[in-house]
Amino acid sequence: MGLKSLRWAAAALALSVAATATPVVPAKAEGDQFIPLLVYRTGPYAPNGIPLADGFIDYFNYVNWKEGGVGGVPLSWEECETQYNNDRGVECYERLKNRGASGATVINPYSTGITYALIGRATEDKIPVLSMGYGRADASDGTVFPYVYTAPITYWAGADVMVQYAREQEGGSLKGKKIALVYHDSAYGKEPIKTLERLAEIEGYELSLFPVAHPGLEQKATWLRIGRQVRPDYVFMWGWGVMNATAVKEAASVGFPMDKFIGIWWSGAEADVLPAKEAAKGYKSLNITGVGKDFPIVQDIVKMHEEGEGLADPANIGSVLYNRAVVNGFIITEAVRKAQEKFGQRPLKGEEVQWGFDNLAITEQRIEEAGLKGLMGPIEITCANHEGAGSALVQQWDGENWVAITGFIDPNRKALWPEYKASAAQYAKEKGIDPRNCD
Amino acid sequence: MNLKHLAIGVVCSLGSIPVVGLLLQQLAEAAPNDIFFGWDFYIEVVVTGLLQGVMYALVALGFVLIFKASAIFNFAQGAMVLFAALAMVGFIEMGLHWTLAFLLAAVVMIIVAILIERVVLRPMVNQEPIILFMATIGIFFVLDGLGQTIWGSNVKALDIGISQTPWFVLQGEFFPGGLRLIPTEVVAAVVGALTVTLLAVLFQYTKVGRALRAVADDHQAALSVGIPLKFIWAIVWSVAGIVGLVAGVMWGTSLGVQFSLSLIALKALPVLILGGFTSIPGAIVGGLIVGVGEQVGEVFIGPLFGGAIQDWFAYMLAMIFLLFRPQGLFGERIIERV
Numbered sequence: 001m002g003l004k005s006l007r008w009a010a011a012a013l014a015l016s017v018a019a020t021a022t023p024v025v026p027a028k029a030e031g032d033q034f035i036p037l038l039v040y041r042t043g044p045y046a047p048n049g050i051p052l053a054d055g056f057i058d059y060f061n062y063v064n065w066k067e068g069g070v071g072g073v074p075l076s077w078e079e080c081e082t083q084y085n086n087d088r089g090v091e092c093y094e095r096l097k098n099r100g101a102s103g104a105t106v107i108n109p110y111s112t113g114i115t116y117a118l119i120g121r122a123t124e125d126k127i128p129v130l131s132m133g134y135g136r137a138d139a140s141d142g143t144v145f146p147y148v149y150t151a152p153i154t155y156w157a158g159a160d161v162m163v164q165y166a167r168e169q170e171g172g173s174l175k176g177k178k179i180a181l182v183y184h185d186s187a188y189g190k191e192p193i194k195t196l197e198r199l200a201e202i203e204g205y206e207l208s209l210f211p212v213a214h215p216g217l218e219q220k221a222t223w224l225r226i227g228r229q230v231r232p233d234y235v236f237m238w239g240w241g242v243m244n245a246t247a248v249k250e251a252a253s254v255g256f257p258m259d260k261f262i263g264i265w266w267s268g269a270e271a272d273v274l275p276a277k278e279a280a281k282g283y284k285s286l287n288i289t290g291v292g293k294d295f296p297i298v299q300d301i302v303k304m305h306e307e308g309e310g311l312a313d314p315a316n317i318g319s320v321l322y323n324r325a326v327v328n329g330f331i332i333t334e335a336v337r338k339a340q341e342k343f344g345q346r347p348l349k350g351e352e353v354q355w356g357f358d359n360l361a362i363t364e365q366r367i368e369e370a371g372l373k374g375l376m377g378p379i380e381i382t383c384a385n386h387e388g389a390g391s392a393l394v395q396q397w398d399g400e401n402w403v404a405i406t407g408f409i410d411p412n413r414k415a416l417w418p419e420y421k422a423s424a425a426q427y428a429k430e431k432g433i434d435p436r437n438c439d
Numbered sequence: 440m441n442l443k444h445l446a447i448g449v450v451c452s453l454g455s456i457p458v459v460g461l462l463l464q465q466l467a468e469a470a471p472n473d474i475f476f477g478w479d480f481y482i483e484v485v486v487t488g489l490l491q492g493v494m495y496a497l498v499a500l501g502f503v504l505i506f507k508a509s510a511i512f513n514f515a516q517g518a519m520v521l522f523a524a525l526a527m528v529g530f531i532e533m534g535l536h537w538t539l540a541f542l543l544a545a546v547v548m549i550i551v552a553i554l555i556e557r558v559v560l561r562p563m564v565n566q567e568p569i570i571l572f573m574a575t576i577g578i579f580f581v582l583d584g585l586g587q588t589i590w591g592s593n594v595k596a597l598d599i600g601i602s603q604t605p606w607f608v609l610q611g612e613f614f615p616g617g618l619r620l621i622p623t624e625v626v627a628a629v630v631g632a633l634t635v636t637l638l639a640v641l642f643q644y645t646k647v648g649r650a651l652r653a654v655a656d657d658h659q660a661a662l663s664v665g666i667p668l669k670f671i672w673a674i675v676w677s678v679a680g681i682v683g684l685v686a687g688v689m690w691g692t693s694l695g696v697q698f699s700l701s702l703i704a705l706k707a708l709p710v711l712i713l714g715g716f717t718s719i720p721g722a723i724v725g726g727l728i729v730g731v732g733e734q735v736g737e738v739f740i741g742p743l744f745g746g747a748i749q750d751w752f753a754y755m756l757a758m759i760f761l762l763f764r765p766q767g768l769f770g771e772r773i774i775e776r777v
Contacts, residue, residue: 041592042584042587042592042698043592043698044697044698044699044702046587046592046593046697046698047592047593047594047697047698049592050592050593185746185747209745209746210746211745211746211747212747213747213749213750215699215702217694217699217702217703217706218491218706218733218749218750220487220488220491220734221484221487221733221734221737221738221741221749222737222746224480224483224484224487224734224738225475225738228480228483228616229475229480241699242694242697242699245594245694245695246693246694249603249693249694252603253603253605253619253621254605254619255605271593271594271695271697274594274596274695275594275596275693275694275695275697276603277596277598277603278603279603279604
């Protein structure tokens with residue numbers, strides 16, 4: 001290769017690096033409580049990843065702006081781009097776990113695959129993993145998964161809430177009804193199957209399964225079978241990214257009634273319905289947080305932006321996934337606050353923050369005091385129970401906005417916990433884990 | 440490839456539809472719990488597959504154009520589709536009518552083509568195809584990153600005035616509920632047919648077309664007889680960019696304009712293997728076969744395997760064809776003398 005070619009190659013490389021660079025907020029000075037952020041602002045899942053990342057940085061910035069940090073300890077953070085890839089997720093974790101004054105406070109993988117990949121590593125490194133509404137449902141058992149938290153709710157509990165809601169819509173019984181599950185053909189998409197099969201035996205409905213291959217751009221065959229052959233009474237969906245928008249569009253095109261189509265909370269963001277426009281009207285999904293901007297904390301963040309202190313794109317404020325990240329951020333800061341009660345107001349290690357999580361009780365009173373009333377339900381995490389007894393609501397797309405149409409619905413945890421325990425015990429046996437004593 | 444081959448290909452493809460239907464009917468009788476078969480349903484699945492196939496063919500066309508003129512497999516075609524669609528939506532967001540936005544996006548793609556020729560291809564004249572292929576991987580990353588940097592990574596709705604409400608035609612005894620047609624796909628089929636006709640005329644009957652074919656055969660020989668290689672490459676990349684824009688508009692209208700559009704290139708690969716890398720009609724026939732094959736496979740055979748088979752089914756179909764015709768259905772047979 002000649003000098004000229006080398007020059008061109010160097011220029012092309014520089015251009016590609018510049019073009020793919022993502023905004024990174026550097027860690028602040030020593031003495032801060034450091035929180036690594038595994039984000040995906042680029043790639044196929046960026047439309048979902050951007051509002052999530054924006055919610056996190058705005059909330060942490062808000063805590064510093066409003067209170068000077070948690071208990072006087074400023075928060076710092078650094079973004080690492082995973083593009084939703086497991087290998088990049090692990091690389092980001094390894095790169096960031098020792099940053100800051102005391103290492104990583106907690107990891108939020110925002111991917112079931114990355115969560116699976118990090119459970120062993122984070123447990124060994126004594127860094128809590130908060131997989132809020134994703135990841136392994138059986139990780140709710142804190143005796144087997146001491147460093148993994150699933151609060152406020154798991155996929156299995158989400159499936160239970162969906163069935164409860166459908167049953168209520170049908171006047172109290174699903175006997176003889178047909179339910180189809182359209183799911184991303186991955187570990188994530190398969191999570192609810194066992195629960196839905198168990199409930200099918202109890203409730204008397206017939207369950208049909210429709211896997212969709214990644215990334216889910218093509219679902220015509222699936223929806224032809226649903227619309228023309230199976231004709232279910234309800235369709236539940238465990239989708240992600242472009243699969244959601246495609247499914248909504250295809251459902252409309254086969255004339256499936258949108259109000260009988262319910263997605264999990266990862267299938268109910270603005271990006272999932274906007275491409276379908278009017279056709280998506282009436283589509284429902286679960287959500288684990290409140291909808292919109294009408295909450296004191298969100299209004300406060302808007303104020304912060306008006307004063308020129310905001311970091312995120314203001315257009316994302318109040319969107320479904322932005323709000324979810326704000327609640328996620330709040331749970332983290334509450335765990336740090338709790339841990340400070342025991343270990344003092346200084347930058348805490350992951351191991352110390354784990355104690356904060358294990359003893360975290362976010363009451364209705366605390367939620368109201370912090371300005372999150374209606375944005376989340378109460379949570380009570382213990383050493384043994386890492387799910388924290390949270391709940392989910394049903395929202396509906398009105399053509400312009402998501403609107404909450406129910407209050408928070410509690411899943412039937414009496415039935416779910418034996419399932420969590422059995423699955424966690426199996427995991428412990430396979431991995432040779434001696435469950436910790438939480439009595 | 441001549442018209443006779445194309446006619447034989449189309450007749451064989453169409454003729455196999457009732458044969459496959461009869462086989463599936465037998466299969467459904469043998470396994471009634473797993474397979475549901477009705478002739479009206481089967482024809483609806485086939486029509487859906489044909490229309491979907493045109494959408495795949497639109498993407499495959501961009502690959503064929505560049506391969507024909509430079510023997511390069513353009514890894515960046517998916518990124519070009521995304522970049523073109525993003526540019527068009529960007530202009531619409533500036534308040535322009537979609538037709539004007541389309542024209543401006545076409546101009547953007549021509550500029551991109553000229554830049555690619557000057558910055559990437561010109562220094563690599565007469566290099567091995569694998570080197571040029573690797574250069575297109577670089578182009579993929581640049582376009583991919585640049586597009587998202589300029590226009591953002593959020594999903595953008597693209598409305599060109601096509602109704603989203605499905606049409607139900609031929610309502611009657613055979614199709615009680617009517618045969619479902621999606622307006623976007625019908626428009627895509629018409630646009631696809633027009634695009635292929637235009638490109639076929641360009642390649643077969645114009646001076647530029649002949650020059651394109653000469654360049655594809657041998658860069659150095661083409662240069663030695665006075666064919667302006669740089670100009671030809673700029674032309675062909677421009678045309679591929681505009682075809683990418685058409686594909687981006689059709690797919691973007693359905694799915695919204697977002698990064699995932701660049702992944703539809705994966706759907707074009709089995710089409711290319713089947714139709715041949717050098718045949719424009721091959722891209723269309725390959726697209727139709729893959730479209731119908733994967734829909735019929737998923738609906739009627741998928742339940743036997745637990746579903747989600749259509750992606751690998753398309754590749755399997757292409758591999759079977761490859762066993763019998765390594766150059767694809769309409770590709771040129773390469774004979775090299777030792």
